[in-house]
Every structure is written in structure tokens, then in C-alpha cells.
Amino acid sequence: MPVHSPATNYGGGRALPVHADLEDARADLASGLLIRIHLALLNMTEGQILRISSPLTEVTDQLRSFEAASGNALLSVMPDAARPGWSSHYLRKGGARTDWSDVTDAPDLISVATPDTARSIEQLMPTRLWLYTNYDCNLACDYCCVVAGPRADPRRLPAERIHALVDQAVASGMSEVFLTGGEPTLRPDLPELIEYVTDRLPLTLLTNAMLLRGPRWDRLRPLIAAGRPIAFQVSLDSATPERHDAHRGQGAHARALAGIRTLVEAGARVRLAASLPEAALDEIPELHLLADSLGIRADDRIFRPIALRGAASEGEPIRPEDVAPELTCDAQGWFWHPLSNDPDMRLDLPPDASMAAALEAVRGRLVEMISSHSARLDRFVCG
Numbered sequence: 001m002p003v004h005s006p007a008t009n010y011g012g013g014r015a016l017p018v019h020a021d022l023e024d025a026r027a028d029l030a031s032g033l034l035i036r037i038h039l040a041l042l043n044m045t046e047g048q049i050l051r052i053s054s055p056l057t058e059v060t061d062q063l064r065s066f067e068a069a070s071g072n073a074l075l076s077v078m079p080d081a082a083r084p085g086w087s088s089h090y091l092r093k094g095g096a097r098t099d100w101s102d103v104t105d106a107p108d109l110i111s112v113a114t115p116d117t118a119r120s121i122e123q124l125m126p127t128r129l130w131l132y133t134n135y136d137c138n139l140a141c142d143y144c145c146v147v148a149g150p151r152a153d154p155r156r157l158p159a160e161r162i163h164a165l166v167d168q169a170v171a172s173g174m175s176e177v178f179l180t181g182g183e184p185t186l187r188p189d190l191p192e193l194i195e196y197v198t199d200r201l202p203l204t205l206l207t208n209a210m211l212l213r214g215p216r217w218d219r220l221r222p223l224i225a226a227g228r229p230i231a232f233q234v235s236l237d238s239a240t241p242e243r244h245d246a247h248r249g250q251g252a253h254a255r256a257l258a259g260i261r262t263l264v265e266a267g268a269r270v271r272l273a274a275s276l277p278e279a280a281l282d283e284i285p286e287l288h289l290l291a292d293s294l295g296i297r298a299d300d301r302i303f304r305p306i307a308l309r310g311a312a313s314e315g316e317p318i319r320p321e322d323v324a325p326e327l328t329c330d331a332q333g334w335f336w337h338p339l340s341n342d343p344d345m346r347l348d349l350p351p352d353a354s355m356a357a358a359l360e361a362v363r364g365r366l367v368e369m370i371s372s373h374s375a376r377l378d379r380f381v382c383g
């Protein structure tokens, strides 16, 4: 069985390592392919990916049923560029892990609903609005889910569109708005956007907190002092600099800490968000101690897995159907969830579609997912 690495035809074009290949021009799962898949999986470890290539269209449906019955995640089905009519199916040994609640030394690790397809559509419909304000960023973290960076096309969401979406959120009964990026503090009009949102709904601003100084800070600080309903969610992936800086750049940890202290001293509510590989779970107690020392509330600490999305080369390969929807919009249109802007997260709508249209698209996709019996729809905590 040949070993290939990496394949580059998954999601937004990022590499997906394939550990083993199976191909068969004639057999489907009912006529011999199933036993070959079982044998291949026996020789693979949890998390590795098997590519199954076939010209038989029924293999795709059979693999979807196999996924639901076996717990091995069918990550993607792509046309085989070299062989017209063939499809390549990417099957991961083991399911995508969004639920870490069995990790006993971190009981408050992450909030994940129990998978239960009986939950009603209404319970799963989004109540919060996420807006990607821009994709430029002062950092270029190696696992950035949206591949932001100093040279990224900013793709700014126009202020008028943000105003309209916030108005629609109010009319739709949404409870909260999140502004994320990229780095939202790079937008010169951020203070006015904060005023517009917080006049209407509570706001969480996702930031790396590294740019809170000079004229930018002079314009943000009065908004905090005025007691507007805003929380600043700051990424901090480790209690000491090594791991955070290894992914986000030398000195990023110290500057994020300085930014958190600036915010706390100004009276801001700060939420700490750590993206952790499973191997770093034992660092959570240290992160709690650090959060205690910074004055961050116990319920304002978020610990979540690294998603194999965007720029990440390793992490959890989480599919749209693994996560409960969180309505998300950028300058190009609507998304299922703010986990990433990869194509499979996109809702099939025009860029200027209304929130009502986006909610209908979410509802339709939920119905499809639940009836397919392969959906997990767990809560993945971006914020």
C-alpha cells in the first residue's frame, strides 16, 4: 500500500496528509471493497487518513453509511483530477474529536453538547452573529483558521454592511455580536463600529491585543470607560511564551500579556481563549493560574482544540456537520460557522444575501444533516 504525503486537494487547497491509498475500478463495498477498507484501517493509527478511489458512484453513498456505522470520519469526496469519472474519498480513522469532556484532569475544558440527533432544529438555530471584519493581521500564526497575515487581502466588510447586519440581528432576535478577523483593531473605523454595535447588542471583539497603544488605544479606551457592553477575547495559547510564540511569532506572548493587562487596568472585561493540541492539555492548570493572576473571570476562559483548517497543518479535521451552526458573514458572503472560511463552511448564497436568507439556508442544511444521521453538531467554542 503506497504512502503519499501530502495531498493538496481538500478544503481551501491546504495539504491533507494521506497515509494509505486504496483503489478499485470494479468492487463496491458490497462486493469486496469493504473488507479491504477494514484491513487497511487495521494497519493505520487513529487520526490517519485513507484515500479510497473509485469510478463507482454508489461507493460515495456506501462510504457515508459506513462512516455513520463505523465512527470513521469521511472528511471529503473530491473528483480525481487524473482520472475523469473517478472520485477520491478521504476517510479518517476515528471520528473528528470535538468533545474533550472525557479528559478528567480538565473538567471545565470545553462546553460540548451531548450528540443527540433528536434535538430540535429550533434548539440548534444560531442566536449569535459573527462578522469577519477584515483579514489583514499584524501576525501570521501558523494555524490561523482563516490564513490571515500582514500581506493577506484585507477583504474588509464595509461599515454600511455591518450596520445593516447588526440591524437585522436585532430584528431577528439575535443575542450577541462577535467581531473577528484577521485583527479587527487594524480597522481605523473600529471605534465607530463598536459604538454602532454596542448601542444595540452586547459585543465580543476578538483580538491578539498587541496593538493597544497610541492613538488607536486613545480612541478605544473611552468606549471601555463609558461602560459599553463589550468583552475583549484575547488569544493566549500557553502560560509561558514557548508554545504560543512557536506558533504566533517571537515575542507575541509577552505582547499579548501586556495587552491583556492594559485592557484589565482600563476596566475592560477580558476573555482568554487558548487553542491547544491534545498533548498540551496538562498545561491548562497553569493557564488557570495565569488567568487568576490577570483577574480574568473563571467563566471567561475558553480552551479548545486546534482545528485542521486554514493554515493549520495539524489539528482536528472538523467537518461542518461536526459543529452546531453559528451564523457568520464576511465580505464574500455567509458561513456555517466561524471555525474557518474554507469553502465547505460557505452557505450557498449571494454575498449580499439577507440574514433571513442565511438563517433559512442554515435551517435547510440542518434538516439535511440530521436526516443523514452522520451529523454530530457539537458545540465548538470559538467564543
Ligand code: SF4
Pocket: 137, 138, 139, 140, 141, 143, 144, 145, 146, 147, 148, 149, 181, 182, 183, 208, 235, 248
Ligand atoms: S490566528 Fe488570529 S492573530 Fe493569528 S494570524 Fe490569525 S487572525 Fe491573526
